[in-house]
Amino acid sequence: MAKVLVVTSGKGGVGKTTSTAALGAALAQAGGKVVVVDFDVGLRNLDLIMGAERRVVFDLINVTQGVAKLQQALIRDKRLENLWLLPASQTRDKDALTDDGVRRVIADLRTKFDWVICDSPAGIERGAMLAMRYADEAVIVTNPEVSSVRDSDRIIGMLDSKTVKAEKGEQVKKHVLITRYDSSRAARGEMLSIDDILEILATPLLGIIPESQDVLRASNVGAPVTLSNAASAPARAYTDAARRLMGESIAMSVPTERVSFMNRLLGRRAA
Amino acid sequence: MEARAESKRQVLRFRGRSYVAFVFSPVVPIAGWLEEIDVTLARSPGFFVGKPIVLDLSGVDLSQAAIAHLVASLAERGIRVLGIEGASPELITPAMPPLLTGGRVCTVEQSEPADQPPPKSVEMPQPKSLLLETPVRSGQSIVFADGDVTVLGSVGSGAEIVAGGSIHIYGTLRGRAMAGVNGNSAARIYCQKIEAELLAIDGYYRTAEDINESLRHRPIQAWLDGNIMKISPLN
Numbered sequence: 001m002a003k004v005l006v007v008t009s010g011k012g013g014v015g016k017t018t019s020t021a022a023l024g025a026a027l028a029q030a031g032g033k034v035v036v037v038d039f040d041v042g043l044r045n046l047d048l049i050m051g052a053e054r055r056v057v058f059d060l061i062n063v064t065q066g067v068a069k070l071q072q073a074l075i076r077d078k079r080l081e082n083l084w085l086l087p088a089s090q091t092r093d094k095d096a097l098t099d100d101g102v103r104r105v106i107a108d109l110r111t112k113f114d115w116v117i118c119d120s121p122a123g124i125e126r127g128a129m130l131a132m133r134y135a136d137e138a139v140i141v142t143n144p145e146v147s148s149v150r151d152s153d154r155i156i157g158m159l160d161s162k163t164v165k166a167e168k169g170e171q172v173k174k175h176v177l178i179t180r181y182d183s184s185r186a187a188r189g190e191m192l193s194i195d196d197i198l199e200i201l202a203t204p205l206l207g208i209i210p211e212s213q214d215v216l217r218a219s220n221v222g223a224p225v226t227l228s229n230a231a232s233a234p235a236r237a238y239t240d241a242a243r244r245l246m247g248e249s250i251a252m253s254v255p256t257e258r259v260s261f262m263n264r265l266l267g268r269r270a271a
Numbered sequence: 272m273e274a275r276a277e278s279k280r281q282v283l284r285f286r287g288r289s290y291v292a293f294v295f296s297p298v299v300p301i302a303g304w305l306e307e308i309d310v311t312l313a314r315s316p317g318f319f320v321g322k323p324i325v326l327d328l329s330g331v332d333l334s335q336a337a338i339a340h341l342v343a344s345l346a347e348r349g350i351r352v353l354g355i356e357g358a359s360p361e362l363i364t365p366a367m368p369p370l371l372t373g374g375r376v377c378t379v380e381q382s383e384p385a386d387q388p389p390p391k392s393v394e395m396p397q398p399k400s401l402l403l404e405t406p407v408r409s410g411q412s413i414v415f416a417d418g419d420v421t422v423l424g425s426v427g428s429g430a431e432i433v434a435g436g437s438i439h440i441y442g443t444l445r446g447r448a449m450a451g452v453n454g455n456s457a458a459r460i461y462c463q464k465i466e467a468e469l470l471a472i473d474g475y476y477r478t479a480e481d482i483n484e485s486l487r488h489r490p491i492q493a494w495l496d497g498n499i500m501k502i503s504p505l506n
Contacts, residue, residue, distance in 0.1 A: 153409040153410075157410055158408075
C-alpha cells in the first residue's frame, strides 16, 4: 500500500525541503520505492537539494496539465535507484496547480511507489493546501521557537479540516519533526523545550534533528544529508525518523556527541 | 492644590440584542381586521402593552394614506408600531415607523388567561452547550452564540472561542476567549492554565498585558463585577 506523506510547516525556512530529501533518501535506503514531489511551484528547491537541477526537463505542472507523461517528468536519483524526483515548475506560480490535476498525479504515483513524499511550500495558500490535500500522513516540521510552533499549530488545524481524509471523517496521521535543535542553547533556556513544543502541538514526535553544519554542507553538494554523510548527527536523526515512519519503535534521542546532555534529555524533566 | 480637568476616556461599546416582536399581518377588509383586534383587546386589555409590534403589509396592497390610517387606528387602540415590513419603501413617510427587513420566524410562548389550564407535558428546553473534544488550533474560530462552550483540549495561540454563555477550557488557553457576547454579563471564563491573549465578557476585555503575571500558567476563572473584569486563581 502506497503512503502519501506531506512535509509541511506553515512557516518558511524551517527545513521542509531538507527534511523531504533526507527522509526520502532514508526510506529509499531502507528498500522502499520513493518519489519526492516538489509542490513549491515558482520557487522550486528540491531539485537542488537532490542534486538533479541539471536534469529537469518536464515538471509537475506539465504533468497535471497533460503536456507531459508522468514517466517523462520523473527523475531517477543517481545514487539510489529506487529514489525518484518529480520537480516543480520554476516559471509558473501556484495558480497553475489544479485540484483535479493534483488528484490525478497523486493517484498515478500511488500505483508506482511505496512512498509519495510531497514537499509543501510555506504558507497556507493554494500550493500548501494542494500539497496536503491527498495526504495519508503528515510530517510537521517545527523549529524550537514560538512563531514556528504557532504556524505548525495552524497547519495541524488545516490537516484536520481541509484534507480529503478529514472531509471523509478520517484523520491524517500527524508527526512533529523538530529541526534545527541546538542542545547547548536549549540547555541555557534560549529555546523552547521539546516538552513545551509537544504540549502546545499535542501531536506525537517523529524525531529531533540537531542544528548542524552538515545540513548546509549537504545542500551545497546537492545531496540529501542522509546520503552525503550518513554518520553525521542530523543524518542519524533523519534515519531514525524514517524508521519510525515505517512503524519501528526507536527510543527518542538527539544524536549528538555530548553524552551528558543526551542523558539529561532522556531523563526528561517531570513537567 | 492643582486644579486640573480630569479627561475621562469615553469607552464606546456596541452590543447586539434581539427582541421577539409580534407581527401583525392585516387582511382586507382592514375594518374587519381591526374589529378582530378589538375582540382580542376586549378579552385581554393589556395583551399588547409594552410589546414590540411589527406590521407585515406583504399580504395587502395599501396606499400611503391607507397605511397612515392603519397606523393611526392602531395607535388609538394603544398599540404602537415598531416597524413596517413588506411594503415598498416609497410608501413609507418619515412620520411612519421605519421599514424593517431580515425578520426571522420564531415561536412565542403565550401565556393565555387562566380559563385554559396550562399543558401538562412541558417540554424541557434543550441544554444549550457545545463540547469540543479536540484541541482548538491556531487560526480556528469557534462561534457559539446560543450558550456555553466546553473545550477538553487546549486553545492555541491565535485561535478564538466566542460564546453566548460561559467558556470552560480544560487545557491551556493560549488564544482568545470571548464569553457572554450577546450581552450576558453573568457569563464566566474558566481555564485550566492561562496563557491567554485576550479575555472578554460581555464586551469588557483584558489583554495578556493586563493579566496579572502571578496568575499566568495557573487555573483561573474570570467574571464581571459591574464594569470590571475580575480574574482569580482556582487553586
